[in-house]
Amino acid sequence: MAKPGKASEKPILIDLALQGGGSHGAFTWGVIDRMLEEKRFVIEAISGTSAGAMNAAVLADGWNKGGAEGAKAALDAYWRRVSAAAAFSPFQRTPLDKMLGRWSLDNSPAYLAMDLLTRVASPYDLNPAGYNPLKPILEEAIDFDGLATSPIKLYVTATNVRTGRARIFRNAEITADVLLASACLPTMFQAVEIDGEAYWDGGYAGNPTITPLVRESDATDTILVQINPRERAEVPKTAAEILNRLNEISFNSPLMKEVYMIALLRQVADPGTGEGARWASMRTHRIMTEKLAELGASSKLNAEWDFIEMLHAEGRRAADQFIAEHGNDVGHRSTADIDVLLQEH
Numbered sequence: 478m479a480k481p482g483k484a485s486e487k488p489i490l491i492d493l494a495l496q497g498g499g500s501h502g503a504f505t506w507g508v509i510d511r512m513l514e515e516k517r518f519v520i521e522a523i524s525g526t527s528a529g530a531m532n533a534a535v536l537a538d539g540w541n542k543g544g545a546e547g548a549k550a551a552l553d554a555y556w557r558r559v560s561a562a563a564a565f566s567p568f569q570r571t572p573l574d575k576m577l578g579r580w581s582l583d584n585s586p587a588y589l590a591m592d593l594l595t596r597v598a599s600p601y602d603l604n605p606a607g608y609n610p611l612k613p614i615l616e617e618a619i620d621f622d623g624l625a626t627s628p629i630k631l632y633v634t635a636t637n638v639r640t641g642r643a644r645i646f647r648n649a650e651i652t653a654d655v656l657l658a659s660a661c662l663p664t665m666f667q668a669v670e671i672d673g674e675a676y677w678d679g680g681y682a683g684n685p686t687i688t689p690l691v692r693e694s695d696a697t698d699t700i701l702v703q704i705n706p707r708e709r710a711e712v713p714k715t716a717a718e719i720l721n722r723l724n725e726i727s728f729n730s731p732l733m734k735e736v737y738m739i740a741l742l743r744q745v746a747d748p749g750t751g752e753g754a755r756w757a758s759m760r761t762h763r764i765m766t767e768k769l770a771e772l773g774a775s776s777k778l779n780a781e782w783d784f785i786e787m788l789h790a791e792g793r794r795a796a797d798q799f800i801a802e803h804g805n806d807v808g809h810r811s812t813a814d815i816d817v818l819l820q821e822h
Contacts, residue, residue, distance in 0.1 A: 497527020499777030507792020634679030643682030
């Protein structure tokens with residue numbers, strides 16, 4: 478393990494790769510909240526999808542206004558707004574779930590009704606006005622014009638409905654609609670139109686996308702904050718469990734392909750001096766928690782403040798553990814075992 482850095486040493490540039498996952502993004506908030514307290518790390522760029530994209534944009538806007546402390550305050554204010562708005566949502570835990578400490582909405586009458594309706598009716602039928610309660614929250618929380626001049630590079634992924642390909646939106650292109658497009662689940666919301674094209678959740682094409690971090694960032698350390706479990710010990714049996722696992726696999730697949738490319742190029746004797754060399758030299762790290770795997774998919778729609786606080790605290794704990802175990806490795810070596818992917822091919 479590398480020796481701890483001296484106070485006079487130059488800060489280490491890092492990139493963040495932030496997955497999406499509804500209210501589970503509060504875990505990512507906790508990770509970021511803790512990482513912003515580490516003066517030895519400087520965030521160069523962030524690639525985010527869905528809730529990860531929203532965390533990224535709020536962070537960058539807060540940084541513009543007040544550095545690390547401004548970013549921390551902006552994220553806190555954003556998640557409080559989200560939770561306050563959720564108090565009026567029909568999707569609420571039952572009294573029994575609250576008594577037993579279950580965070581899922583599996584027994585919520587409104588959630589069950591919505592789940593059944595979305596199997597036979599589209600959001601164009603159920604929500605013809607295309608209203609999304611997150612839009613006014615995002616418009617209040619973020620100065621989108623200011624993102625164009627942010628020192629933090631942003632990459633937000635959305636999936637083009639027509640082509641099925643990912644589109645990466647950069648700082649000056651990011652608007653509330655772009656963030657909503659990145660989080661647009663097609664069974665719940667109408668596709669978001671941007672520049673004449675319709676977009677769905679970016680998780681189908683990149684959750685998040687690593688390529689721009691390799692090609693356009695000066696950092697060579699990428700920290701992935703993973704929300705969706707890559708593996709599960711048990712085979713899903715119920716309809717809800719099967720659908721949840723299918724979504725996890727779908728949303729993880731594009732990311733795994735890019736990480737596989739990094740692992741593969743590391744094995745090449747001479748990756749060259751161009752883009753291949755950049756992929757091969759990328760150091761990868763991962764922050765995650767098993768606690769998210771214990772939560773059902775419906776809990777991603779639960780934005781009660783107690784739940785948000787619990788996820789935030791778990792994110793800080795996971796980041797704390799990463800810093801204690803691997804903080805001195807950042808800038809020197811990878812800590813995520815991605816070479817195991819080569820053994821699976």
